[in-house]
């Protein structure tokens with residue numbers, strides 16, 4: 149049972165290099181916190197990454213919302229990620245035919261595959277998207293979080309879609325880092341990491357359909373390994389303080405979960 153296993157034991161079973169790296173970072177930094185850096189200015193994004201860096205295992209970006217984006221942003225962002233030892237994670241949610249995804253992933257203004265070892269992908273369009281990610285240009289150690297469930301109210305994902313998404317992931321153990329979901333999903337592969345967005349202490353929802361659970365709920369009841377916190381940290385008066393607080397709650401919940 150994945151939920152009772154330590155990250156150390158699961159790291160040995162992971163076949164994807166980014167999953168192995170994430171498990172290692174989580175153990176060493178004692179953090180399962182991924183911060184969503186939904187930030188509109190390049191300078192603010194860098195300052196934010198620097199502030200929360202010590203407390204996170206991954207920084208999730210939406211690079212296409214940066215209003216003054218310039219490719220020169222990437223190098224300092226990578227330096228911050230290296231210095232604080234976290235993974236850059238572009239939440240691109242690829243959902244087109246394989247060939248188009250290949251271009252979106254490795255070409256264009258953002259050239260995502262050259263700097264983001266982790267990306268999100270929709271299973272909707274079929275496994276050709278995963279073949280495209282696998283064979284595209286870019287850095288070789290790469291991983292995918294496949295989207296099996298969403299935190300937004302009224303989303304159209306059915307139980308069968310979720311199950312079939314997990315089956316698809318299991319066909320690509322070398323490429324798949326894990327699964328984005330909201331419940332303790334059944335997978336035969338404990339090397340997969342469960343990523344759970346929609347986590348906050350203050351609010352239960354926003355005014356655009358986002359639904360939140362507490363850090364304790366997602367780890368102990370929903371099976372989250374890595375929890376994504378966005379505005380709970382980015383809108384806090386002191387993001388570094390908030391990040392440390394979430395980190396500690398999440399890590400203690402993980403220890404509680406694996407305790408026999």
Ligand code: 5IU
Pocket residue numbers: 184186210239295297298299300328345346347348358376377378379380
């Ligand atoms: N995100 C979700 N829910 C999902 C998926 C992705 O919230 O089901 I898939 C993203 C969107 C945003 C971040 O970048 O995670 C959550 O930010 P807040 O914690 O600010 O709501």
